Amino acid sequence: MFIYLSKKVTTPHDSELQCVSWNQNTDFIAAGGTNGSLRILKLAPAETSNKRHTGADNGIATPTNLSVNKELEAHTGTVLCVCFNEVYQKLTSSDSNGLIVVWSLSNDNWYEDMLNNRNQSRVVSMSWNSDGSRIAIAYQDGMVILGSAEGNRVWHKEMPGQLAACCWSPDGYLILLGFCDGEVHAYDSQGNFMQKLQMTALENVELETALVKDLRKDKIISLCWWAPVAKTKYVDNGGYKHKQTQMFNRPNQNDAAPPRITRQPTTEMLSDRQDGRPRLLIAYEHGVIQLMRNETDTQPVMVRLSQIAIACAAWAPNGGFFAVTGQLSDAPTGERNVVLFYTAHGERIRMLKVQGNAINGCAWDSTGLRCALAIDRHIYFTNIRPNYLWGYCADSVVYTFETAISEFRVIFYDVQQEAHYTKAVRHLENLSCNDEYCIISSRSDEEHGSYLCQLCNGMGTQMDFKYTEVKPEFVELNAEAAVIATEDLFYIWHFNLPKKNSFSFLALQRPSTQQDTIHHLDGSVAGPTLRKKKPTEVICALVVADTYFLAAIESGIVYKFSLTDGSQLHKFPLLTNIEKMYFNCTFTKLVVLTHQAVMRQFDVSEDGLNSIPGAQRTDVWNVKWDHEKDDTLAVMEKTRLFVIRGRETEEPVNSSGYIASFKGLSVRTVMVDQFLQRPEHPERRYIVDIEVKALREAKSMLTRMKVSEATAYIEKNPHPRLWALLAEVALNKGDLATAEHAYVMLKDYQGLQFCKKAQKIDDVHVREAEIYYHLGKIDEAERLFFQADRRDLALEMFKTQQDWFRVLKILQTTTGPGDDQLLKIVYERLGDYFYDRQNWENAIPHYEQSKNLEKLKNCYLRRADYNSLRHLATQLQPGNPLLIELSELFASAGLCEAAVENFLRCDRLNEALDTCIQLNQWEKAVTLSRTHNLKDVDSLLGKYAEALTGSNERTLAAVQLYRRAGKYLQAAKVIYDIAEDERKRGATLLRLKKIYVLGALMVEDYHCQQRIKFADAEKKKDKNADEAQIALSGLLEEDNSVSLEESRMIDSAWRGAEAYHFYMLAQKGLYQGNFDAAMKCAFYLMDFDDLLDPVEVYSVLAITSCATRQFSVASRAFMKLESLSDMAEEEKSAYRTLAIKIFNKYPPSDTVPNLVGCINCEHSIPDYSTICPQCDIRIPMCVVTGRPLFDYQFWLCPICKHRAYEQHISNLKYCPLCHHAIE
Structure with missing residues (x-):
């Protein structure tokens, strides 16, 4: 950090300044002193100050001119305290007579708003809270008054002792009061005592030093708690833009923070840092400063200033640093004033000595780049150049x-x-x-x-x-x-x-x-x-x-x-x-x-x-050596930039930027302060290039067209940039000889070749155009080429420049030979331009115009636009290599149909077949194999399916493989094998039903496949064949094409699914108490004792028939149970004993027979019968209720062909057996 004095403002009437304050939102400065002096000042904006002094913006970040300098008249005594209300833009001042004045801002003028005089004691300190709604006023006699922004007294309280200072906590919850004995107490915003702060500064003071120097060890000079500055609510002429600069962007070196008491904030304020940085500053006159993280901090940071009597201390706007003003006790009179700058952790950064007798106040501006010091009759402004990262x-x-x-x-x-x-x-x-x-x-x-x-x-x-x-x-x-x-x-x-x-x-x-x-x-x-x-x-x-x-x-x-x-x-x-x-x-x-x-x-x-x-x-804070000359360097002294060459020093240029580089006779400075004000929105205007004297003078001569004088000057002060400047001016003037001389000095072979080329051009317009082109003035060169009617040279120029947009514009506005071929090249280059920038949308139409299908394919692929890729494939001729590439692309994307279609167009049959196999499209693979007599797909399918076998879950993957290949009977056979294995393992009824349903659905898919196949075959033979003829021939052909085992499997496709479906219905009826339905289901299940456990089936039948008083059925069930060969004798004896007990009480006949007519012969049969004894017809079962279906109107499932009562199926959305959706 570098600090220097930049301006001094003297107050009139010989009044000694006692205090100073700087408004962080509007940049007004208030300074109070003796004889009732209260002045309001304001520095002019940076832009105005720069233009007035330099005529150009060379990076002056800190203005020095005053735009406002007025006296406020209201006080008669010495003004001891001034403070701003940042939110509502009010100024509060107090004097030695106890008079307090509140001033309001309007149109950049301050007007007296309120007066108050207690007439008993003088004010020692005033402080506004963060939201500007309350002001705390501390009187020397111990009185504390809390007032509102409207001028109302909220409360007042007499403290047990004399006061020296007061301040608010950042959240507005606490008021800290500093007493004349050095103690600091904390009160809440209602005036209730909270705690006494631990003052380590009083415990470890050097008593001898304090006594010898006649300094009170307990006199508090400053008590301030840092908080972010609130934004103002004052709006006038567009209002003021609140600036918050990261004054020092270096990282915090201490992140440890002691615990803080939990508190509910009473005000809405700016976000506060929660790191371990101290925020509370308590400065004593004898040179001790205590820095605390919060009011409960028991390990504060102590700063001891040797031989210095403190006069004032103030936090920087960002809270990372603070300034301390005071006097050296061992220095001669007039040289005692010093300003010291410390980090928030108490580390000294800089010390600045200031002339004067007494220094009484210090205040920061909103950016943290300036300080105002109240010294004697003067306000000194100090500029700060931080050591940024x-x-x-x-x-x-x-x-x-x-x-x-x-x-x-x-x-x-x-x-x-x-x-x-x-x-x-x-x-x-x-x-x-x-x-x-x-x-x-x-x-x-x-x-x-x-x-x-x-x-x-x-x-x-x-x-x-x-x-x-x-x-x-x-x-x-x-x-x-x-x-x-x-x-x-x-x-x-x-x-x-x-x-x-x-x-x-x-x-x-x-x-x-x-x-x-x-x-x-x-x-x-x-x-x-x-x-x-x-x-x-x-x-x-x-x-x-x-x-x-x-x-x-x-x-x-x-x-x-x-x-x-x-x-x-x-x-x-x-x-x-x-x-x-x-x-x-x-x-x-x-x-x-x-x-x-x-x-x-x-x-x-x-x-x-x-x-x-x-x-x-002296006063140097930034240095940069020339990149090309070892004896030249640029030096920043305060706000002046010096260029030193050997022992010669050029005239300084006003600038406060940081030197970034020094090369090409130009010093590049960066206004880092401006970059950090809006760090996420950097601007080029904050980078200023300052030319050295040699470049400025050479430009001046060449501007006045004194080429010979400029040549002589450059020969005395040679530099590549000066020779390049001379060459450019000479070419603009048409002086090819001087330009050639300059290129010789530059050792620029390309420039020499151009001079020779220009000398051979006879046409003046063409020569001037070539010169402009060489100098990079493309627009002027184009204009002159067209004036000379050399459209071809203009096109060639833009082609060399790779400016294809300008080439396209010329081709669209004018005509010439060979435009069609050139236009195609231009569209391709423009497509490349957009493609390189990943702008596929704009690249596609240009590639379409240039008919570059290869690059068009890449654009479609980048956009994953496979529909456009399929359309592109249709535009290609069979055998085109790009078509093969597209086919492979479709295959890799899983688009089997598109891949196979294009492979076939390229006569790549094996690749098409391999694609079907890789994508598990076995049905299409089988079709391709049979159509084009390719390799045996069936054997390959079998090997692949065999590799998938192992566990039942892997075997189901083989089922899916057969299904995709159209091998529905093989899939069904595998499923039934799985079902048999699961049945032996004791799988759940629902899982077994699902497996059997899946197998039956495979058989139904086989029937559908066969019908379509034979229908196509019959129509090829006889176009007039009806559906009955097709169906008959299909059945005959199907019987001849399947084996005996497959025929049996087809005939009993739904038998397993029926067994477990009705068994679950019987169990459901039994547990729900619907014994009649359960008995009829169990009666039907007697035909499935090869799939179901006979003991379970006949046990359910015996229980439900006894419950429904159908004892003839119960008798048959017990007889079957007693005759089972695989049952132990103990179990048979138990069943026999139970049967004797039942039938001794009830005869083996139906107690309440319910007879219904046979659906075929009308013979009366019990309603649970599944076969008519008269005509031997099998009665169908209702898949919803599990009862025999005797109605002539019923619902038939189109998939599994099972039936149900219409009144019961109407409440369902899916078939209970196969789960096909009911329309």
């Missing part, structure tokens, strides 16, 4: 910003393309760049190492990476290697890049076993575990050359190490407090920057560094 590599600006706690985004902004790329990084530690690459260092969660270093190019693409145990506090790199260092340790990382290695890089290569060696400054090698002891020598700066690097320590010693093996080459004294070091392009000179912003130059030799006399400069 940013860099410049490969024409890309690289910077980072934090999106959440420990979550960072690294932006790579390509200056040429004006495009940016984002890379997410967790736990970012460092960022360093050179001309080509960038290294992003972060803490690692992996086991490979504690830190991860990524080498990226200008687009953020990772080129190499390395895990290391060395904290990347310092990272410097060249094109082949990087040095990572912290304290007294360093590690050398040699890149492994995907490009041809240079000889210098080969010289630096070492065996891979030595790549992870960590070195100490003393030359020793660190062990497996790095030592934790604080070293005596700590690295403070690094710089890398081609084969070695320098490491400076705080004591002023510089070590020289080899980049090859890390060995120490030399050690010599230089300067203390070195901050940065920079090598020139040839590594012969070194620039050193110190913490005091002093720049020194040194000549580099083998033995050490020799100081260059007269090269010292």
